Amino acid sequence: MTSQNPVIQVDDLTRSYRDVAALQNVSFALQPDIICGLLGRNGAGKTTLMRMLTGQDFPSSGTARMFGENPVENSAVLQQICFVSEGQRYPDGYHARHVLAGAPWFFANWDAAFADALVDKFRLPLKRDVKKLSRGQQSALGVILGLASRAPITIFDEPYLGLDAVARQIFYDALLADYAENPRTILLSTHLIDEVSNLLEHVLVLDEGRLLLDQDAESLRGSASAVAGRAGDVDSFAEGRRVLHRDTLGGLATVTISGRLTPADHRAATAAGLEIAPVSFQQLIVDLSTHPDRRPAVASVAYE
Known part of the structure; x- marks a missing residue:
């Protein structure tokens, strides 16, 4: 631009x-x-x-x-x-x-x-x-x-x-x-x-x-993903990543992970029996607004 x-x-x-x-x-x-x-x-x-x-x-x-x-x-x-x-x-x-x-x-x-x-x-x-x-x-x-x-x-x-x-x-x-x-x-x-x-x-x-x-x-679109599956497998996959939100139901869990997942990440998730879905704009904003301890620094894009 x-x-x-x-x-x-x-x-x-x-x-x-x-x-x-x-x-x-x-x-x-x-x-x-x-x-x-x-x-x-x-x-x-x-x-x-x-x-x-x-x-x-x-x-x-x-x-x-x-x-x-x-x-x-x-x-x-x-x-x-x-x-x-x-x-x-x-x-x-x-x-x-x-x-x-x-x-x-x-x-x-x-x-x-x-x-x-x-x-x-x-x-x-x-x-x-x-x-x-x-x-x-x-x-x-x-x-x-x-x-x-x-x-x-x-x-x-x-x-x-x-x-x-x-x-x-x-x-x-x-x-x-x-x-x-x-x-x-x-x-x-x-x-x-x-x-x-x-x-x-x-x-x-x-x-x-x-x-x-x-x-x-x-x-911002596609800058976060929802990963769902058995709680232990989800937590193992999310280890070391920035987690914006986590929900659990019985032995199942869903986490919202900040950052784009690579093809290798998708293969690893599939091998672990996990499901990956895109996070809506609204859900991403809600997660960022309701978890101050997990927020990234203000992201700003410079115009070139």
């Missing part, structure tokens, strides 16, 4: 609220035109980080820069960002059509025809007061704003949680298709890890305010 200046640069970012450290010395950089997943449990610090990136909060220490600049009260930077969050508030009496009609004032790349097509796909009632829309309809409105804005940096803070499975798939399909034609940097915060795993090119994982993982998604 050709070296470029990062569009998002975070260095030793810390945010404390009285005795609570919401973010602790977080550092990472994102290059232009990438879909990045921001993952982590509730309270991990994801929303705090996004508020810092969009100039809505101040760091206790460290820096967050967008396009090389501090986003706080920086109109030139903020005009290039679309931040969509669940529970977005609008003025009293606003209908969905008012929200979409006003979007060109805020987003220079706004595509009204694309927005209209998405309105049809999501079956969004345009003449209804936003406050009277169902949760799913409000989520659809946020998704339409984020996609049709075509902002150079678009940040989704789980605005699609109110969508049903069909509507979420419409969102994922529309995002991928439009991103292919109109690349930009998309930061996607979500709990639905397995649903979005195939969309992601890069992954950031926060846990208790710390950056747990900063890694290319392709290298």
